[in-house]
Amino acid sequence: MAMLQVNDIHSYYGNIHALKGISLTVEQGEIVTLIGANGAGKTTTLKTISGQLHPRHGTITLEGERIDGLPPHEIVTRGIGQSPEGRKIFGALTVYENLEMGAYARTDKPGIARDLDFVFTLFPRLKERAKQLGGTLSGGEQQMLAMGRAMMTHPRVLMLDEPSMGLAPVLVEAIFETIQKLNQEGTTILLIEQNAAKALQVARRGYVIETGQIVLQDSAEKLRQSERVRKAYLGEE
Amino acid sequence: MLSSPEILQTRSATPWLKSAAQIGVIGGIITISIALQGMIQAFSSRDVIYQVVTMSQAAILLTFFVMGYVAAMRLPMRAASSSIGAGAVAGFISSAALVLLIGLGNVVNLGNVFVNATPQLYELLTFKLGLPIGSLALLLAGLGLGALAGAILLLPDSPRRAILTTLAWIVGLGVLQDLIRVTFADWGFLESALRFFYASNGLSLVGALVLSVLIPALAILWDKQAPRAQTRIDRLPAPTQRALRWGSLGFGVVILFLLPALLGLYLSEVLDNVGLYLLMGLGLNIVVGFAGLLDLGYVAFFAIGAYVAGVLTSPEFSTGVIPNWWLALPIAVLASGAFGVLLGIPVLKMRGDYLAIVTLGFGEIIRLLALSDFLKPWIGGAQGIQRIAKPDLPFIQISWGPQAFYYLFLAGCLLVIFVSYRLKSSRLGRAWMAVREDEDVAQAMGINLVATKLKAFGMGALFGGLAGAIFATKLESIYPHSFNFLISINVLCLIIIGGMGSIPGVVVGALALVGLPELLREFAEFRFLFYGIALVVMMLTRPEGLIPEARRAMELEEFREEETEQATAS
Numbered sequence: 036m037a038m039l040q041v042n043d044i045h046s047y048y049g050n051i052h053a054l055k056g057i058s059l060t061v062e063q064g065e066i067v068t069l070i071g072a073n074g075a076g077k078t079t080t081l082k083t084i085s086g087q088l089h090p091r092h093g094t095i096t097l098e099g100e101r102i103d104g105l106p107p108h109e110i111v112t113r114g115i116g117q118s119p120e121g122r123k124i125f126g127a128l129t130v131y132e133n134l135e136m137g138a139y140a141r142t143d144k145p146g147i148a149r150d151l152d153f154v155f156t157l158f159p160r161l162k163e164r165a166k167q168l169g170g171t172l173s174g175g176e177q178q179m180l181a182m183g184r185a186m187m188t189h190p191r192v193l194m195l196d197e198p199s200m201g202l203a204p205v206l207v208e209a210i211f212e213t214i215q216k217l218n219q220e221g222t223t224i225l226l227i228e229q230n231a232a233k234a235l236q237v238a239r240r241g242y243v244i245e246t247g248q249i250v251l252q253d254s255a256e257k258l259r260q261s262e263r264v265r266k267a268y269l270g271e272e
Numbered sequence: 273m274l275s276s277p278e279i280l281q282t283r284s285a286t287p288w289l290k291s292a293a294q295i296g297v298i299g300g301i302i303t304i305s306i307a308l309q310g311m312i313q314a315f316s317s318r319d320v321i322y323q324v325v326t327m328s329q330a331a332i333l334l335t336f337f338v339m340g341y342v343a344a345m346r347l348p349m350r351a352a353s354s355s356i357g358a359g360a361v362a363g364f365i366s367s368a369a370l371v372l373l374i375g376l377g378n379v380v381n382l383g384n385v386f387v388n389a390t391p392q393l394y395e396l397l398t399f400k401l402g403l404p405i406g407s408l409a410l411l412l413a414g415l416g417l418g419a420l421a422g423a424i425l426l427l428p429d430s431p432r433r434a435i436l437t438t439l440a441w442i443v444g445l446g447v448l449q450d451l452i453r454v455t456f457a458d459w460g461f462l463e464s465a466l467r468f469f470y471a472s473n474g475l476s477l478v479g480a481l482v483l484s485v486l487i488p489a490l491a492i493l494w495d496k497q498a499p500r501a502q503t504r505i506d507r508l509p510a511p512t513q514r515a516l517r518w519g520s521l522g523f524g525v526v527i528l529f530l531l532p533a534l535l536g537l538y539l540s541e542v543l544d545n546v547g548l549y550l551l552m553g554l555g556l557n558i559v560v561g562f563a564g565l566l567d568l569g570y571v572a573f574f575a576i577g578a579y580v581a582g583v584l585t586s587p588e589f590s591t592g593v594i595p596n597w598w599l600a601l602p603i604a605v606l607a608s609g610a611f612g613v614l615l616g617i618p619v620l621k622m623r624g625d626y627l628a629i630v631t632l633g634f635g636e637i638i639r640l641l642a643l644s645d646f647l648k649p650w651i652g653g654a655q656g657i658q659r660i661a662k663p664d665l666p667f668i669q670i671s672w673g674p675q676a677f678y679y680l681f682l683a684g685c686l687l688v689i690f691v692s693y694r695l696k697s698s699r700l701g702r703a704w705m706a707v708r709e710d711e712d713v714a715q716a717m718g719i720n721l722v723a724t725k726l727k728a729f730g731m732g733a734l735f736g737g738l739a740g741a742i743f744a745t746k747l748e749s750i751y752p753h754s755f756n757f758l759i760s761i762n763v764l765c766l767i768i769i770g771g772m773g774s775i776p777g778v779v780v781g782a783l784a785l786v787g788l789p790e791l792l793r794e795f796a797e798f799r800f801l802f803y804g805i806a807l808v809v810m811m812l813t814r815p816e817g818l819i820p821e822a823r824r825a826m827e828l829e830e831f832r833e834e835e836t837e838q839a840t841a842s
């Protein structure tokens with residue numbers, strides 16, 4: 036059974052038909068990437084999965100259980116964590132408090148402590164800055180914090196919305212390394228990216244979304260070679 | 273031809289002159305508005321120092337002084353000449369503006385536009401010395417006081433603070449003379465001291481002179497001794513230090529309990545009002561400060577608490593079956609809390625300004641319902657509710673005056689402060705903080721937005737209901753017009769002034785915004801003017817509030833540091 040199964044969802048913003056039948060599958064232990072141009076509907080897909088937006092049509096299942104229609108906080112506790120687009124960390128809270136907030140819905144103290152240790156070993160930088168206010172971190176640090184905070188929800192599926200956005204090349208490299216590391220530790224990841232080249236390097240499979248529809252899906256390997264992807268998303272001739 | 277050093281000098285001289293002139297213009301606007309508001313006439317017969325300075329003269333002269341001080345303070349580099357110069361310029365321009373007003377007033381009749389612009393005003397402004405000499409005196413006063421302020425700024429910290437403290441005390445003691453004399457009238461030894469320091473109208477000249485020696489002496493002594501005492505305390509062993517802390521806390525509590533006896537009837541009444549607003553402030557602080565939900569209809573819960581307590585205990589109503597206020601209290605509080613949750617439901621999806629407008633509407637709806645003929649048989653309509661039960665206790669007879677009610681407010685406030693602190697550091701408090709920061713992300717962290725918001729509305733309403741129930745029993749009768757929307761605004765203001773989300777801030781805000789104006793009641797007409805000035809000054813100098821919440825202070829401080837860094841970098 037697939038870890039996360041999105042089946043023909045249609046989402047709207049008022050009258051705007053933003054998702055026109057998106058279907059995708061994420062298997063346990065995979066990195067799956069969703070790539071597409073600006074305004075294609077990537078974030079909307081994420082929002083629909085996380086319950087911030089309810090699909091008018093279609094189903095979403097997590098390990099076979101329907102989660103569409105559930106409120107967002109319920110979906111988090113079911114095991115879908117996210118690092119939102121633009122990071123959205125709590126600027127007035129310290130790094131430590133931000134991470135604590137990630138564990139808000141959990142009650143398993145030993146598990147929380149373990150995850151905190153894990154986040155701090157993954158991002159030693161965050162440990163150094165534990166007492167600093169989130170809003171004063173650099174962009175790269177904020178991205179680390181957003182990912183760390185998402186990890187604190189102890190997700191079975193981690194959704195990352197453009198984690199490399201606005202970062203210097205060195206940092207982009209580091210972030211993608213971390214994503215791979217997280218995956219090796221057993222986290223299933225749905226990665227939304229505009230940086231298709233990088234995303235297709237770390238992912239096993241990928242989907243290409245255009246104007247609210249999946250236009251291509253294949254293994255990352257094949258997508259990288261496909262002419263359409265190379266022209267439109269990899270900037271090659 | 274100018275030689276080059278002179279060119280340099282004029283170049284560097286211009287900016288400070290310009291800024292001092294700007295301050296002077298502001299000073300002029302202030303003095304002119306003081307004059308045209310009618311304050312000069314109103315306080316011309318009240319002396320700060322008997323037969324030396326009247327309150328109206330003090331207001332004008334102090335403005336010169338303050339403007340000079342501000343102008344000198346704004347200098348980037350302070351040399352003796354530029355500091356005194358800037359002060360003099362600012363003071364002079366402030367006074368020149370007044371002289372212009374007087375001159376103009378003598379040529380055309382300004383009275384048609386400004387009712388207070390009468391010959392009497394000009395006479396008072398020129399110290400009754402006649403137009404030419406008086407105007408000259410006024411200009412000299414502006415120049416001199418401004419220069420003096422600039423000179424005082426040059427002094428080392430300790431004497432400068434001593435002088436300013438002395439000035440503040442003398443003006444304060446003079447302005448609040450009635451209040452001070454009434455309050456301490458039957459305090460034996462203080463009474464004779466008062467008789468020495470005060471004349472029939474204002475401070476006596478001798479008293480003022482003694483004060484101007486005594487206060488600086490004490491201030492300088494304090495400056496010297498306080499750090500020494502502090503190091504001595506720091507050197508004490510830890511248990512002794514702890515005992516000392518607990519001791520001073522205990523002392524504080526004892527003082528709190530003795531206050532009504534010490535301060536007498538009038539000030540106890542003032543404290544009761546402070547307590548009432550403090551209760552509401554702490555309640556609204558949960559909604560606005562903790563959870564970040566801008567509620568402008570908070571008075572509704574205050575009203576509901578008051579009406580439920582009233583309806584349940586007043587013999588005028590068939591529902592007035594509960595003879596004792598204490599039994600009605602929990603019902604009133606819970607009813608208010610329930611309404612809080614109920615009113616929260618329709619506004620769950622709203623944010624920011626929309627929420628503010630809709631809650632404002634709710635507040636008015638509750639008041640209009642209280643006023644309506646439709647509900648009159650049950651809640652009294654415009655006639656309100658009379659004969660609400662007193663909070664009598666078994667076995668002891670209490671005469672319910674402001675002093676007795678003080679203890680009820682004190683108990684309520686201590687309880688609510690305690691609960692606020694517990695809530696703030698609780699899991700729920702963290703959820704509120706997250707919602708305040710970003711609703712969407714809060715949800716993505718597994719926070720139940722609906723429950724969290726409703727709990728904030730409910731909890732805030734509980735406190736408001738408590739305030740209302742105490743208000744009802746204190747006044748014994750309530751009317752719809754007691755639940756004006758201005759109450760919501762006042763409560764919001766005191767939170768903002770104190771510092772959003774900060775519990776000590778709410779206490780200070782209530783004291784400053786409710787207590788202080790009561791003390792200034794003699795200036796009733798001009799109360800809101802002072803109030804407005806205080807608010808503007810506050811927002812300019814301390815936008816984060818008087819006692820900001822710890823983390824918010826950090827945010828603003830860091831922002832400021834960045835700003836200055838950028839400024840120095842560029």
Ligand SMILES: Nc1ncnc2c1ncn2[C@@H]1O[C@H](COP(=O)(O)OP(=O)(O)OP(=O)(O)O)[C@@H](O)[C@H]1O
Nearest residue numbers: 048051053071072073074075076077078079080229
């Ligand atoms: N709150 C909203 N209200 C109305 N329309 C919206 C809203 N958010 C997104 N849209 C529209 O939905 C479409 C999909 O937007 P979405 O944010 O999902 O794009 P995206 O693929 O994440 O783009 P980007 O790479 O720029 O983040 C766009 O046409 C956008 O204009």
Ligand SMILES: [Mg+2]
Nearest residue numbers: 077078079120
């Ligand atoms: Mg997006």
